[in-house]
Amino acid sequence: MPALQSNPGDNARAGSFDAVVVGAGFAGMYMLYRLRGLGFSVRVYEHGDDVGGTWYWNRYPGARCDVESMQYSYSFSDELQQEWDWSERYAPQPEILKYANHVADRFDLRRDIQFSTRVESAVFDERANRWSVTTSDGHTVTAQFVILATGCLSNARMPDIKGLSGFKGKVYHTGHWPHEPVDFTGQRVGVIGTGSSGIQSVPVIAEQADHLTVFQRTANFSIPARNLPLTDEERQAFRQNYREIRRFAREEARNGIYTDMPDRGALDDGGNERRERYEARWSRGGLTFMSVYNNLALDKAANDTAADFVRQKIAEIVEDPETARLLQPTSHPIGTKRICIDSDYYAAFNRPNVTLVDIKANPIEEIVPTGVRAGDKLYEVDALVLATGFDAMTGSVAKIDITGRQARTLNQKWAEGPRTYLGLMSNGFPNLFLITGPGSPSVLSNMIVSIEQHVDWIAHCAAYMREHGCETMEANRDAEDTWVAHVNDVAHGTLYPQANSWYMGANIPGKPRIFMPYIGGVGQYRQICNDVAAKGYEGFTMTAAERSKKAAVS
Ligand code: NAP
Numbered sequence: 264m265p266a267l268q269s270n271p272g273d274n275a276r277a278g279s280f281d282a283v284v285v286g287a288g289f290a291g292m293y294m295l296y297r298l299r300g301l302g303f304s305v306r307v308y309e310h311g312d313d314v315g316g317t318w319y320w321n322r323y324p325g326a327r328c329d330v331e332s333m334q335y336s337y338s339f340s341d342e343l344q345q346e347w348d349w350s351e352r353y354a355p356q357p358e359i360l361k362y363a364n365h366v367a368d369r370f371d372l373r374r375d376i377q378f379s380t381r382v383e384s385a386v387f388d389e390r391a392n393r394w395s396v397t398t399s400d401g402h403t404v405t406a407q408f409v410i411l412a413t414g415c416l417s418n419a420r421m422p423d424i425k426g427l428s429g430f431k432g433k434v435y436h437t438g439h440w441p442h443e444p445v446d447f448t449g450q451r452v453g454v455i456g457t458g459s460s461g462i463q464s465v466p467v468i469a470e471q472a473d474h475l476t477v478f479q480r481t482a483n484f485s486i487p488a489r490n491l492p493l494t495d496e497e498r499q500a501f502r503q504n505y506r507e508i509r510r511f512a513r514e515e516a517r518n519g520i521y522t523d524m525p526d527r528g529a530l531d532d533g534g535n536e537r538r539e540r541y542e543a544r545w546s547r548g549g550l551t552f553m554s555v556y557n558n559l560a561l562d563k564a565a566n567d568t569a570a571d572f573v574r575q576k577i578a579e580i581v582e583d584p585e586t587a588r589l590l591q592p593t594s595h596p597i598g599t600k601r602i603c604i605d606s607d608y609y610a611a612f613n614r615p616n617v618t619l620v621d622i623k624a625n626p627i628e629e630i631v632p633t634g635v636r637a638g639d640k641l642y643e644v645d646a647l648v649l650a651t652g653f654d655a656m657t658g659s660v661a662k663i664d665i666t667g668r669q670a671r672t673l674n675q676k677w678a679e680g681p682r683t684y685l686g687l688m689s690n691g692f693p694n695l696f697l698i699t700g701p702g703s704p705s706v707l708s709n710m711i712v713s714i715e716q717h718v719d720w721i722a723h724c725a726a727y728m729r730e731h732g733c734e735t736m737e738a739n740r741d742a743e744d745t746w747v748a749h750v751n752d753v754a755h756g757t758l759y760p761q762a763n764s765w766y767m768g769a770n771i772p773g774k775p776r777i778f779m780p781y782i783g784g785v786g787q788y789r790q791i792c793n794d795v796a797a798k799g800y801e802g803f804t805m806t807a808a809e810r811s812k813k814a815a816v817s
Pocket residue numbers: 327328329330416422423424437455456457458459460461463480481601604622627650651652653706765770
């Protein structure tokens with residue numbers, strides 16, 4: 264029986280809620296906290312058997328956040344941010360999961376979360392102006408609001424490789440890692456995929472495995488994390504300045520991360536000075552490498568200077584020149600695929616037990632029971648790790664059968680790519696909110712900053728509707744069209760669309776190629792959302808209870 268320790272009111276006991284929230288990751292947990300604080304009845308459904316979302320599923324060796332832990336944390340409770348001790352500059356996955364559990368306990372969230380339960384469908388009833396939500400345990404509840412806190416990187420993608428099901432060893436996907444320990448000692452392991460997950464797991468698996476073969480289709484840029492234990496002084500420095508750090512991350516930073524803002528372009532400096540700046544950032548480590556200059560995402564010549572610097576670093580670290588050459592990315596401008604943050608990734612290829620296989624030049628032909636065949640050669644392995652990524656941003660939403668007005672499904676509407684107003688709502692689907700949906704900064708930002716902004720906005724909006732006697736809210740078609748065009752225009756003013764990235768849906772065969780996240784920056788985006796709310800939710804239509812009933816009846 265799915266766990267639920269709820270103490271619902273009469274309506275909730277009868278299966279009727281103000282809001283159903285899908286997912287109990289960082290977004291779902293905070294949404295529950297906010298709505299509950301406003302007196303709404305809420306039921307959260309979570310497929311996993313505990314909280315944590317992406318950090319619940321991604322337990323692969325070496326998994327850790329690429330945003331610094333003091334910043335990858337909730338800001339809504341000062342007590343929480345003052346009392347929680349992060350142990351390292353970048354928190355490892357088990358610690359982030361522990362933090363998620365701490366939050367769930369501290370704010371008594373579990374009593375409204377039903378675990379081990381998938382939301383299968385949500386159907387909007389135009390007469391009642393309510394959603395009917397059916398779950399994997401066969402129950403149906405109704406709610407005024409449905410809020411999708413389903414995560415951008417939750418839908419692990421199994422690659423379609425011939426023979427995979429016939430492999431006789433164990434197959435693991437990084438995004439769906441087992442809960443029990445996996446021990447590769449004495450084994451020959453193959454890792455397919457060299458995005459963030461592969462790049463984090465390779466050095467750790469290499470230490471354990473007898474032999475590790477890394478199958479690389481596209482080389483990626485990776486910057487050293489320079490992870491270290493945090494000292495008390497470092498934690499204190501953050502805690503004392505949290506007010507300003509959080510303000511800056513929300514309002515001024517493009518990516519929701521407190522850091523120095525670049526004041527010049529890469530070509531404004533001479534070669535020596537530029538190199539010094541890149542060296543300083545490389546030594547500091549982490550995502551801020553890309554904010555050393557203000558035009559790396561805009562100007563190819565500027566971008567080339569950073570890309571060349573990293574390629575040179577790879578050549579210096581990797582001893583075998585041919586392996587170094589293969590590891591040097593050439594297919595896309597640096598940063599246009601999510602930049603990776605690693606701990607000794609390139610150095611791992613100097614180990615005698617690690618081999619790199621170029622599957623761009625020699626594609627995988629098939630997986631046979633004993634290994635992987637590529638370029639007419641058999642690489643024998645005992646276990647396979649698929650670090651092949653996710654059906655990002657829309658994949659988890661698409662798995663739910665969502666039917667809006669006039670029996671139209673969201674999957675039908677989004678067949679040519681996701682369409683939203685502000686990444687928050689989609690026309691034809693009243694009272695259905697997305698947290699960090701396509702069309703919002705989401706994956707281009709510190710996710711927790713973006714999650715908190717969306718949750719606060721949705722919570723205010725729900726309270727506003729209650730106060731004004733409104734029953735439904737819906738994105739207007741023209742506002743949505745204008746927003747989609749704007750998201751597109753901003754993206755095409757940058758180098759991002761030049762990469763075959765999951766931002767573009769390019770990793771999923773047949774998925775429409777559309778740049779999904781909003782690249783305008785979290786500060787600017789927050790301002791737009793605030794302005795929309797201040798103008799009485801401009802671009803949305805809210806319908807008062809009586810009016811909407813009449814409209815539905817007539
Ligand atoms: P990813 O970036 O999509 O990388 C998937 C890798 O698998 C790519 O190298 C891809 O090659 C390869 N691949 C996919 N299908 C393949 C096939 N059929 N045959 C051979 N190779 C195949 O996925 P990810 O590494 O899981 O990362 C996804 C995102 O999750 C990251 O970009 C990041 O935003 C997030 N993440 C964050 C962290 C963190 O915070 N530290 C850690 C992990 C993930 P191609 O490039 O050629 O398609």
